[in-house]
Amino acid sequence: MTTTDTTTRFQLAEKDLPTAWYNALPDLPEPLQPPLHPGTREPVGPADLAPLFPMPLIEQEMTQAPWIDIPGPVLDILRLWRPTPLVRARRLEQALGTPARIYYKDESVSPAGSHKPNTAVAQAYYNAQAGTKRLSTETGAGQWGSALAFACAQFDLECKVYMVRASYEQKPYRRVLMETWGASVVASPVDDPNHPGSLGTAISDAVRDAATRDDTHYSLGSVLNHVLLHQTVIGLEAKEQLALAGEERPDVVVGSCGGGSNLGGIALPFMNDTRVRLVAFEPSSCPTLTSGKFEYDFGDTAGMTPLLPMYTLGHDFVPPSIHAGGLRYHGDSPIISSLVKTRRMEAVACPQSKTFEAAVQFARTEGKIPAPETGHAIRGVIDEALAAKEAGEERVILFNYSGHGFLDLAAYDDYNHGRLADE
Amino acid sequence: MTTTDTTTRFQLAEKDLPTAWYNALPDLPEPLQPPLHPGTREPVGPADLAPLFPMPLIEQEMTQAPWIDIPGPVLDILRLWRPTPLVRARRLEQALGTPARIYYKDESVSPAGSHKPNTAVAQAYYNAQAGTKRLSTETGAGQWGSALAFACAQFDLECKVYMVRASYEQKPYRRVLMETWGASVVASPVDDPNHPGSLGTAISDAVRDAATRDDTHYSLGSVLNHVLLHQTVIGLEAKEQLALAGEERPDVVVGSCGGGSNLGGIALPFMNDTRVRLVAFEPSSCPTLTSGKFEYDFGDTAGMTPLLPMYTLGHDFVPPSIHAGGLRYHGDSPIISSLVKTRRMEAVACPQSKTFEAAVQFARTEGKIPAPETGHAIRGVIDEALAAKEAGEERVILFNYSGHGFLDLAAYDDYNHGRLADE
Numbered sequence: 001m002t003t004t005d006t007t008t009r010f011q012l013a014e015k016d017l018p019t020a021w022y023n024a025l026p027d028l029p030e031p032l033q034p035p036l037h038p039g040t041r042e043p044v045g046p047a048d049l050a051p052l053f054p055m056p057l058i059e060q061e062m063t064q065a066p067w068i069d070i071p072g073p074v075l076d077i078l079r080l081w082r083p084t085p086l087v088r089a090r091r092l093e094q095a096l097g098t099p100a101r102i103y104y105k106d107e108s109v110s111p112a113g114s115h116k117p118n119t120a121v122a123q124a125y126y127n128a129q130a131g132t133k134r135l136s137t138e139t140g141a142g143q144w145g146s147a148l149a150f151a152c153a154q155f156d157l158e159c160k161v162y163m164v165r166a167s168y169e170q171k172p173y174r175r176v177l178m179e180t181w182g183a184s185v186v187a188s189p190v191d192d193p194n195h196p197g198s199l200g201t202a203i204s205d206a207v208r209d210a211a212t213r214d215d216t217h218y219s220l221g222s223v224l225n226h227v228l229l230h231q232t233v234i235g236l237e238a239k240e241q242l243a244l245a246g247e248e249r250p251d252v253v254v255g256s257c258g259g260g261s262n263l264g265g266i267a268l269p270f271m272n273d274t275r276v277r278l279v280a281f282e283p284s285s286c287p288t289l290t291s292g293k294f295e296y297d298f299g300d301t302a303g304m305t306p307l308l309p310m311y312t313l314g315h316d317f318v319p320p321s322i323h324a325g326g327l328r329y330h331g332d333s334p335i336i337s338s339l340v341k342t343r344r345m346e347a348v349a350c351p352q353s354k355t356f357e358a359a360v361q362f363a364r365t366e367g368k369i370p371a372p373e374t375g376h377a378i379r380g381v382i383d384e385a386l387a388a389k390e391a392g393e394e395r396v397i398l399f400n401y402s403g404h405g406f407l408d409l410a411a412y413d414d415y416n417h418g419r420l421a422d423e
Numbered sequence: 424m425t426t427t428d429t430t431t432r433f434q435l436a437e438k439d440l441p442t443a444w445y446n447a448l449p450d451l452p453e454p455l456q457p458p459l460h461p462g463t464r465e466p467v468g469p470a471d472l473a474p475l476f477p478m479p480l481i482e483q484e485m486t487q488a489p490w491i492d493i494p495g496p497v498l499d500i501l502r503l504w505r506p507t508p509l510v511r512a513r514r515l516e517q518a519l520g521t522p523a524r525i526y527y528k529d530e531s532v533s534p535a536g537s538h539k540p541n542t543a544v545a546q547a548y549y550n551a552q553a554g555t556k557r558l559s560t561e562t563g564a565g566q567w568g569s570a571l572a573f574a575c576a577q578f579d580l581e582c583k584v585y586m587v588r589a590s591y592e593q594k595p596y597r598r599v600l601m602e603t604w605g606a607s608v609v610a611s612p613v614d615d616p617n618h619p620g621s622l623g624t625a626i627s628d629a630v631r632d633a634a635t636r637d638d639t640h641y642s643l644g645s646v647l648n649h650v651l652l653h654q655t656v657i658g659l660e661a662k663e664q665l666a667l668a669g670e671e672r673p674d675v676v677v678g679s680c681g682g683g684s685n686l687g688g689i690a691l692p693f694m695n696d697t698r699v700r701l702v703a704f705e706p707s708s709c710p711t712l713t714s715g716k717f718e719y720d721f722g723d724t725a726g727m728t729p730l731l732p733m734y735t736l737g738h739d740f741v742p743p744s745i746h747a748g749g750l751r752y753h754g755d756s757p758i759i760s761s762l763v764k765t766r767r768m769e770a771v772a773c774p775q776s777k778t779f780e781a782a783v784q785f786a787r788t789e790g791k792i793p794a795p796e797t798g799h800a801i802r803g804v805i806d807e808a809l810a811a812k813e814a815g816e817e818r819v820i821l822f823n824y825s826g827h828g829f830l831d832l833a834a835y836d837d838y839n840h841g842r843l844a845d846e
Contacts (some may be wrong), residue, residue, distance in 0.1 A: 008502045079431045080790050101675045111790030154789045176832040179839045284826040364576045367534030406829035
């Protein structure tokens with residue numbers, strides 16, 4: 001079916017904001033193996049997690065209920081920017097000369113500029129309800145930390161962010177965002193001012209903070225089941241919007257993949273329709289899904305978190321310093337890992353320079369400057385669209401435009417001037 | 424009338440995008456005085472302007488036609504982000520405890536992050552139609568230059584931007600934006616690498632470029648009548664959206680004012696309803712409307728442009744280096760100047776620190792980080808809302824959220840840490 005009108009953006013009304021999250025757990029091809037206690041290696045129970053998370057989030061981590069109602073106060077904040085637009089990338093299609101129809105879900109319109117606030121708001125809400133006064137978290141370049149800082153400001157929670165020292169010193173702008181929303185930001189590791197830090201050290205600092213203070217819980221921006229659950233609003237909205245566009249279903253759903261939350265958010269609601277291909281794009285410098293092993297591993301370098309069943313490069317893996325900081329994680333979401341292991345989802349690795357080439361082509365045709373992470377998805381989309389051209393097939397491609405690149409322009413400067421290293 | 428529902432964003436369908444611009448010229452309280460030739464001081468005719476602009480823009484500069492059709496190819500690009508949302512700032516209202524209802528038009532959702540592309544796209548289109556191969560322009564911090572670079576990429580025009588050298592060296596990110604969209608950017612003045620530059624030198628460089636090359640026209644991002652004309656889509660959409668919100672009309676329309684294009688865009692379509700107050704907010708460090716003289720003056724420092732009838736601080740006025748770079752202009756749009764002179768529009772000046780205080784209050788309640796220019800409008804809105812509270816009146820306040828602050832975070836850093844000088 002080819003539409004003859006020129007509609008570019010398919011917009012849902014505010015009343016069409018989803019009122020429940022879709023839970024993928026009961027529908028996975030194989031049941032997830034449980035997380036294990038880092039000390040005993042026995043399955044963890046709710047009580048083990050209670051020092052870190054409020055009970056509703058622990059329940060969401062484990063429940064088999066197919067749908068979870070979104071609380072009203074969460075909806076009240078999500079509607080500051082949701083439903084987000086579904087945009088047909090007509091100008092990119094024309095530039096590629098492809099018969100494919102390309103649609104993207106624009107998550108860059110949130111206050112923090114990415115999909116991250118979808119779960120930050122929910123986590124801040126449940127913590128505020130439980131009487132938590134303060135949240136601690138880690139952040140690399142600052143995407144997640146800024147989303148949580150925004151969310152905490154909405155519920156009058158204090159927010160303490162441990163930011164990887166190298167980013168804290170060299171990429172100050174997301175620190176400024178966090179501080180503007182009222183968060184307190186320190187460089188990690190806190191106990192060694194000469195150490196450049198890593199996501200591993202920052203998780204350790206944040207978990208230690210939460211574990212040792214009664215008024216404080218810990219908050220994580222990806223990987224965990226409840227995080228992917230909160231992100232499913234993306235795919236649920238996209239499904240309705242594709243119907244508005246006259247599309248029966250996407251042939252392929254594409255997302256970039258680091259910890260898995262933006263990909264899970266758009267892909268999980270399409271999981272049960274096996275005619276829809278699901279594809280993860282990851283950096284070839286941190287090829288968790290394509291070159292990692294599926295096994296139990298820690299979420300952090302120091303081995304303080306529960307062991308999760310996932311694809312991993314090893315918790316001591318140190319990825320090169322590529323620009324898509326949000327994709328530099330040694331492990332991956334257990335849900336995404338399970339989908340790849342059971343071959344329900346495909347995974348592809350691509351080098352940094354190819355993702356910037358795709359991002360710039362998108363910027364010059366569609367106008368918007370993508371985050372480097374999002375550039376991985378766009379690389380995948382362009383390759384899929386060219387494959388459709390080769391095959392002479394009208395395929396429908398859906399992807400998640402997970403964030404804008406206004407705070408990543410130094411990376412574009414490197415690319416524009418030939419200074420971008422590939423690995 | 425108080426609505427009882429909780430709708431936050433009032434969204435028009437793509438088919439409701441305005442198809443004609445509103446021309447304020449025939450409706451002004453007094454006819455505009457004509458621009459004068461810088462040499463002869465006689466009124467300029469179309470032939471005088473032909474080396475710089477294509478004929479349709481020259482006609483739009485002077486026409487008395489009440490409406491001008493928007494060309495289809497311009498609409499095709501505007502619909503990448505238009506109609507923009509009208510948002511009710513409910514959380515800000517609550518924080519202020521005001522009975523006022525506050526609505527803002529969110530122009531930050533454009534690819535360049537501001538209202539500027541509304542006219543950049545139209546100017547690039549008319550130039551491409553006229554066979555122009557290349558556009559030259561000036562830019563201060565880069566808001567306008569990045570909008571024109573985006574627009575030129577859509578019509579395969581070369582784009583040459585003369586950027587004030589101090590910004591070129593100290594604020595590189597909008598230069599990167601421009602280059603990513605394919606523009607060529609150089610520091611101005613081009614003939615003196617030790618000079619920090621000013622908007623005046625950059626205009627001179629850009630005009631000289633266009634005047635001396637057959638393939639090149641000049642493009643200006645504010646002040647001129649045709650620029651304000653192209654921006655009226657903002658107010659035309661807002662009018663429809665206020666009706667959706669159940670509001671008969673705004674009591675007051677507020678905008679920040681530098682050259683006048685964002686304020687004109689939202690305010691002019693309400694000009695004929697004298698029950699609607701129109702208010703310009705400008706920096707007290709560059710108080711063109713509140714302390715300037717109404718007289719003929721040059722648009723640039725060197726005196727190369729026609730003389731315009733406007734409020735001006737003198738074309739050799741050098742404003743302090745405040746963060747709202749887009750508001751540091753010695754003159755003002757003749758249309759806005761005429762409205763202030765005839766008392767149809769009010770003007771208020773405010774100090775920088777008060778505008779950042781307002782911007783941060785907005786960020787913590789509504790989530791979005793405004794551009795420093797937009798902070799001036801928000802200062803005005805908060806003052807109007809507090810006046811309504813004082814009077815115990817349910818006033819309807821409309822303002823233009825002209826751009827986001829993701830590329831201005833250094834200014835927030837200064838404010839957050841007490842380093843912001845007031846003048």
